[in-house]
Amino acid sequence: EEAGRKYARSLARLVQLGFIDRDQEQLLAQPPKIVHADSPRLAPHFVDAIVARNPGSHGTVRTTLDLDLQTAIERLARSHLSALNRHDITQAAVVVIENATGAIRAMVGSENYALSQINGAMQPRSCGSTLKPFVYLDAIDKRLLTAGSLLPDTPDAIRDEYADYDPQNYNRHYLGPVRLREALACSLNVPAVFTLSRLGARPAFYQLQKWGFDFPQGLADYGAGFVLGNAETRLVDLAAAYAGLARGGTAMRAKFLAAEHQPIVRIASTEATAIITDILCDNEARQRSFGTRSALAFEQRIAAKTGTSSGFRDTWTVGFDREHTVAVWAGNFDGRPMHDTFAVRAATPLWAAVMRELLRRDHPLDPPVENERLVRRQICKATGLLPSHQSPARLSELFLVGTEPRENSANYFASDGKLLLPDAYSRWCASRDNTIGAHVRSDFHIISPPPNAHYQIDPVLPASQQMVELTAALAGDVRWFVNGEQISARQDARFFWQLIPGEWHVRAVSHFRTAEETITVE
Structure with missing residues (x-):
């Protein structure tokens, strides 16, 4: 009202001074309507992130974004979220990185920028099981374990090392003796913590930081649980780290600007990284947790890993083909839990849709090739050792040269063909989870x-x-x-x-x- 009165006084003053006549005053009696006609913003979360990273900068810059891909992924994200409303999931974020250069080709920060300017791709969230591949990679590269190593998935396997920590699998069951390949592919929790105990929590935590994970807190705050995902990370950093796996073991920060330079640092050997990548492509190895027809399953060789935080607050899926890495987060910005929804039902379908969009031009991963540092060997499926006449099945496994099994599996089977295990498996052997009829040696x-x-x-x-x-x-x-x-x-x-x-x-x-x-x- 006050603005209207000031407007009328201004018109009267203009008449008084002779700038307009009475007829013009009557035409201008109604104040003009103000219409906001802002030009449409493209990739607004990505642009905001660039501005935040470069305060005070002016002029024109060339970004790394692929606008056609960005538009397609924004459409996929909206469509995906509309199908997840029944699970009380309101938001999702997507990052696509070009493996060779580290360039961000697409970034979706939320379902609708007009409703939420929070950028889910740049916010630290509990990362679930997405860090496990890097811990196993460290153990293989240090020759502490192999992809065929038999690891304990039992309720008491880590109590000597972490007496106050009791990790459980999502289904509350334990598989007993399990090869590392299957432990990672099925995202089992106890074997991951057991592997951490072999590496040492502090060295393993520092190794993750070398991959570009900037955790908001220190090891003392997370404890051993960081390997299972109580540590927070940003989606953009997760995508950049997995792009490092796609490059064969080198770390590089994500690039926002075309002229930006990010150093490349080798963190793991090409051969150990090839083993981990092969596991992440192995749909058969993950079937006990995910089945054979989940959204993770592709006919082509595509690496993939899921993660679900405690309390069902965050779901993740990240993976890569030869050219690009795709990382997806789904959940709620206010931290409220979803309705008992795991990543494979929440984040994975969107990840798979984005990956299929990319595969119109991209290529699947090549299978690993043996060389003077990487070999394939036949092993016993039950023990990970050299096959014997009692082995129920055989399979081919990858090893760093010098880490191949030398022991025959014959001594690990009783006369009735049942598996013989060390005393450490006694409680598991006595449990209902022992569906294979295994015995302990004693x-x-x-x-x-x-x-x-x-x-x-x-x-x-x-x-x-x-x-x-x-x-x-x-x-x-x-x-x-x-x-x-x-x-x-x-x-x-x-x-x-x-x-x-x-x-x-x-x-x-x-x-x-x-x-x-x-x-x-x-």
Whole structure:
């Protein structure tokens, strides 16, 4: 209103001074309507990122963006998100990097810039399992492990190293002995932490930083959980790191401007990187977690890795063909969880759509080629060792020269053809997860309770919550007796018995074999 009054006074003053007459005053009586006609902004999140990286700069610059690709991916992102509303997913971000140059060819920061100027490609988020390939790569390159190494996927495999850490797989089941190739392809958690224990958490954390990951906090804040994704990273940095895998093990920051120079640093050997890339392309190796027909599966050789943060707050998929790396994040900017949605259902379909768009011009990855530093060998599928007549199946595996298996697998099978494992697998062998009927090498014995165990009843806790686990080192039928009375209603190698004050003689019986322990309860 005040502006209107000032406008009317200004018109009257113009008449008074003779600049306009009364007729013109009447024509101008209504204030003109202000129409905002801003020119449409192209790739606004990308432009904002350039301005933020170059404060105070002026003039014209040439960016790395491919505008046609950018437009196509913006369309794919909008279409993808409309299909994910039922999972309470409102946002997605995409980065496409040219492998050879590190140039950003496309960047989508959100579903709609007009509604949200937050750039999801530049915001640190919990990265899920996307760091695992770099940890395994480090272990292979240092010759601590091979793609055929047998790793433990058991609930107690890392308790000696990380007593207060209890990582679990997404389905709460454990596969027991698993080759590194399958552990990475299936994104199993315990083998990744076990590998971290072999490397050392601090050296492994620093190695990740060499790849360009700028974590907001230090190792002391994350602990061993950084390998499973409690550390935050930016989508653009994740894409740049995976582009380094596509280049054969060299790190380079992402480039926003055509004239920008980023140094290239070799972090891992070409041969070790080729092994990890081959695993990321292996759809058969990932089938126990993802099946054979997930959105990760391509007829061509395309590397891919997913990640889902704890609480279902962030989902990721990143991978590459010969020319480009594509990284996708999907979730909510306010951090609220999605409806029990894993990456393969949230971020992966958009990633696959972008990758197929690129494959109209791009090429799939070439298979690894043997040379004086990289060889293929036939191994036993169950043990990762040299095949024997008892091996249930054989397969071809890649090795750095000098790390090939030398031991025959024959000693790892019992007379009945079942797998024989070290005592470290005792609890797993006694669990329902042992679907392969594996045995431990040692004689039949009681694992829990330990010899001469002493327990005290807590007067506060309900009696139903005070139980001791009875576990025997055998994957078969076990009957449990306490002071001569059979207490297990079913034949199982694992049982829970409620604590009662007194001295108790615990006996496990299986196929005429007996093991005994004595415990005291106060």
